[in-house]
Amino acid sequence: MFSTNQVQNEHLLFSNSVSESPRRRPLRLQYTTICAPMVRYSKLPFRMLVRKYGCDLAFTPMIVSNSFVHSAKARDNEFTTCLGDRPLIVQFAANNATDLADAAELVAPYTDGVDLNCGCPQRWALAEHYGAYLINNAELVKDMVLQTRNRISDQKFLISIKIRIHYDIRKTVDLCQKAQQAGVSFITIHGRTLEQRKEPVNVQAIKTVKDSLNIPVFGNGDVFSLEDADKLYEQTGVNGVMSARGLLQNPALFVGYHYTPRDCVQDWLDISLNLGTHFTSFHHHLMYMLEKVMPRPERRVFNTLSSTAAVLDYLRVNYDLC
Incomplete structure (x- = not known):
């Protein structure tokens, strides 16, 4: 298991990746x-x-x-x-x-x-x-x-x-x-x-x-x-x-982002839900996007979720995404 402090520290990685300014070519x-x-x-x-x-x-x-x-x-x-x-x-x-x-x-x-x-x-x-x-x-x-x-x-x-x-x-x-x-x-x-x-x-x-x-x-x-x-x-x-x-x-x-930024994850939620994306595709894309953002214990939990509602609830509670 992992502690609450560990989770909070790992979440900073996601926050930092979001605030990182994209580098223009x-x-x-x-x-x-x-x-x-x-x-x-x-x-x-x-x-x-x-x-x-x-x-x-x-x-x-x-x-x-x-x-x-x-x-x-x-x-x-x-x-x-x-x-x-x-x-x-x-x-x-x-x-x-x-x-x-x-x-x-x-x-x-x-x-x-x-x-x-x-x-x-x-x-x-x-x-x-x-x-x-x-x-x-x-x-x-x-x-x-x-x-x-x-x-x-x-x-x-x-x-x-x-x-x-x-x-x-x-x-x-x-x-x-x-x-x-x-x-x-x-x-x-x-x-x-x-x-x-x-x-x-x-x-x-x-x-x-x-x-x-x-x-x-x-x-x-x-x-x-x-x-x-x-x-x-x-x-x-x-x-x-x-x-x-x-x-x-x-x-x-x-x-120029080195990790998937928060806005990009939110855009995926909006686009895929609007287009009626099948759950398997919806979930698998998120698994890839969050691979370098989520700590391993969280990924184990997230990757076992079995419905769109469960995924959305998890992201809302843990990452303030909706």
Whole structure:
């Protein structure tokens, strides 16, 4: 157990993180800040939250294009947006040009572009020839981009790919140059190979690809603070920096906070309740946001709460949030 004094002292961490003034990005660091596509997490409520805290561009979670095209239920479940949810890129898993182009046509009136996932390392994705399977099929990726570009008449509509790197960076450069030839708008590079998980991001590989292309390149991986984002930009010269886990833990990182500020937590409560967010998503986001704020004994209690009412009551009593 823990004492009342301990709790009060730990709560000061939350108070200090709230009063900490966000650091503005220096004017010389002009890059796009991006919320990554995250399964279960980068849905509409979270996208609306990070847009309030310096995030320029947001991606949906990965959507399987075939089921999206053929099932109205899948479309209703997987894709939700609103007027303030822009600019927005819808990410699809696809293994052929027809599915990607068909899916792109369906979302084109409501979004700014689509992204082909060429980086998912999960076994099911590889078995279905989705995700990172595609980085070894440069001609197929080129054809998918080309046919989707030919299908969408609006030239302002963006078509991008998000990739992992090869051990042989020449293969990555070849893949990206073929995609560029096909008309891809930009490329996002996660600086790890298919097999890597927690190894440091290969910054030099990202820079090599960036230097080989004439289109915008975004960098992804190990961005947990604004300082991390600035460093990746400075080391690689990318046009944009994408964060995934870092934004989950701190949706305000792109405006310079080192911990999730109180106002950001309150905004999450307001946004998610207004949009009718499912409890599991509502709760899990809070678990991530408060991970560095709550002392461990409190997290054990908070993480076991089983209803929206219980969560709201806990935050009201312990943190004066409502």
